[in-house]
Amino acid sequence: MSGSNKIFVAVVGVGGVGKAFLGQLEHLRARMQRQNVLLELVLVRRSKKQYFDNFAPLDISQALQNLDNSGNAAPPFGETVDTLAKAPNKVILVDNTSDQEIAASYPKILSKGISIVTPNKKAFSDTYDLWSQIFASAANGTGGPKCGYVFHESTVGAGLPVISTLKELIETGDEVTKIEGVFSGTMSFLFNSFMPVGGGGGKFSAEVKKAKELGYTEPDPRDDLNGLDVARKLTILARIAGLKVQSPTSFPVESLIPKELESVSSGDEFLEKLPQFDDQMEELKLSAAKEGKVVRFVGSIDAPSQAVRVGLEKFDASHPIAALKGSDNIISFHTKRYGSNALIIQGAGAGGEVTAMGVTGDLLKVVRLLH
Template identity: 60%
Template sequence: MSEGNQVYIAVIGAGGVGRHFLHQLTHLTHTHPNLSLILISRTSKSLRATDPSPGLSLSTWEADLAASKQSPLTISQTIHFLTETHGHCILVDNTSSPEVANAYPEILRRGISVVTPNKKAFSSDLALWKAIQESSYRPTTPYNTRGLVYHESSVGAGLPIISTLKDLIDTGDKVKKIEGVFSGTMSFLFNNFAPLEGKGGKWSAEVTKAKEAGYTEPDPRDDLNGVDVARKLVILARICGLEVENTDAFPVQSLIPKELEGVGSGEEFMEKLPGYDRSMEEVKNEAEKKGKVVRFVGSIDVERKALKVGLEEFDKGHPIAGLKGSDNIISFYTERYGSNPLIVQGAGAGGAVTAMGVTADLIKVIQRLS
C-alpha cells in the first residue's frame, strides 16, 4: 500500500472474538503500517480517536477502553463518525447484533467496507441478503463508491468454507451437494456421546461437559435447537444461488425435548435434562445395531433445492464419523470433483480461530483497496 493511503479500522464488539481480533490486528500493523484503529465500541462504552492518524494505541487499548468515559455509539452515530473520516474505512463487526446487521446496506452504500462473523446479516430475511449484495461493491459500480463485504467467519470460524465455495462457483464448477458437521458444539457432543470406540457418556452428562468446557452458549438450548447450523446452511445455499427465505423454510431438527422447550432458564433446563437421556440413548443404540454412529449434520441438495438439519447415521469409515474434538467437516460434491468430494476440515469453534477468519478477510479488503 502506498504511503499516505491510510485505512481506518472501526471495531464493534471487543469481547471474546473482538479481543482476539484486536491482538491479531496488532501483528498485522507490523506489515501494514498504514492501518489506523479509530474506534472500539461496546454495549456499555466506546473509545474514539481524536486524531484518526495515528489513531488509538493497540498496545494499551484494553486499559484505555476500561478508563474511557465515552458513551457507546448508536449504529447511526457510528456511520456518521466514519463518514467524517477522509480515507478508506472498514467496519469490523464482531457482534451477532441484528441491529448492526440491518445497517449493512447503508454502511456499504456510504463506501465503508464490512468484515464480520455476524451470521444474522446473511441468514435472516432474504430481503436483507439481497440489499447487502446490491449495496456492496460490484464490477458494475463506480470504483470506490461502495464498500466491500467479507464474512468468511460466519460459517466455520476460520475454515475457508465460503471462499472455497465461491472459488468453485466463480471458476465454473457446478455444486451439486454440500454436507457436513457445521457446529463445533455438536461435533464435540456427538464425538463423546457416540464415539467410534467405546460407549460414550450419558447425553445430559456430555452436554454438561461441553458447557463446562465453554463449547456451548451460556444457555445450551441455543446450540441444541439446531438454528446455528441452519443459519450456516442458509448462507451457503444463498451463495449457490438458492433463494432461501430464512431458517424456517426447511426442516431443522431440535434436540431439545418438547417437554423442556418452555422451561424458564438454562439452569432449569440442565437440571431436568437427565430425565430425557433414554430417548437419545435409543437413537445411539439404533445406529450401533447397524454398525453405524449418529452425528448432527446439515446438508444442501443444490439440484433439488432442499436443505436439512438433523441427526444422520454414518458408517464408521465415513469421514464425518471419524471427527475428533470440536472439528467441523464440510464436503463439497461438484461436477468437477465427481464422487470424491472436496473436503474442508478443522477447528470450527473458538475465539482465536474465528478472529483469524476475520483478520484474513480484513487483509483481503486491504489488498483490494490498495
C-alpha cells in the same frame, strides 16, 4: 507516508473474538507498514461504551484499557456510522458482534463507502431481502465503485476457508451438487463424546453438561441444541450456491430440545431436567450401533432438488463425518468437477483465535482492494 496509503479500522465488539482480532491486527499492522500501508485503529466500541478521538490513531495494545477507563457512553450506532462516513481516509468496520440491529444497517454502511468484515451470521442468514440489499450495496456485489466491500468468511467454519472455497468453485464454473457436513463445534464435540466410533460414550444429558462446563456451548445450551446456529450457516452456503433460501426457519431443522423443556426458565433448569429424557437419545444410539453406525448432527444442501435440512443422521464408522475428533468441523463439497471424490475441508470450527483469523484474513482482502 501519504494519506492515500492510510486505512482506518473501526472495531465494534471486543469480546472473545474481538480481543483475539485486536492481537492479530497489531501483527498485521506491523506487516503492512513494511509494504507502505498504514492501518490505523481509530475506534473501539462495545454495547455501552465507545472510545474514539476524532480519527487520531489509537494504541492497539492499550485500546481495551482505554475503552474501559476513558471511553464515553456509546452513541446510537447510526451516529457512529455517520461519523465514520466523514473520515478523511477509507474505513473498514470490523463487526465482531452477533447484533441483529447492526446487521440490518449493513446496506446503509456499505452505501456510505465504508467496508465491512465480520463473523456476524445474522446479517447473511436473516431475510433473503436483507441478503440481496447487502450485496446490492457492496462494491464486490452489484453496488457501485464508491460503495464499501463486504467479506464474511468466518460466518461459516470460523477460520476455515469454507466460503472462499465455495465461491471459487462456482466462479470458476464448477457445479455444486451437494454440500454436507458438521458445521457446529459444539455439536461435533457433543456427538463425538456421546457416541464415539468404537462404542462407549456417556448419557446425552451428561455430555451436554460436560460440553457446557468446558465452554463449548452457549451459556444456555438450548441455543446450540435448537439447531438454529447450524441452520444459519446452511442458509448462507445455500444462498452462495444460488438457492433462494428465505430464512433459517424455511427448511426442516431438527431441535434436540425435548418439547417439555423448550420453555423452562433458564439454562440451569434445562440441564437439571434433561436427564429425564436420556432414554430417547439412548434408543437412537442403540439402533445406530446395531447397524454398525454412529449418530451425528449434520447439515446438508442438495442443489438439484433445492433441499436444505439440519438434523441427526447415521453414518458408517468409516465415513469422514464419523471419524471427526473433538470440536472439529468438516464440510464436504460434492461437485461435477470433483466427481465421486468430494472436496473436504476439516479443522477447528470454533474458538476466538481461529474465528478472528477468518476476520483478519478478510480485512487483508479489503486492504488489498483499497490499496
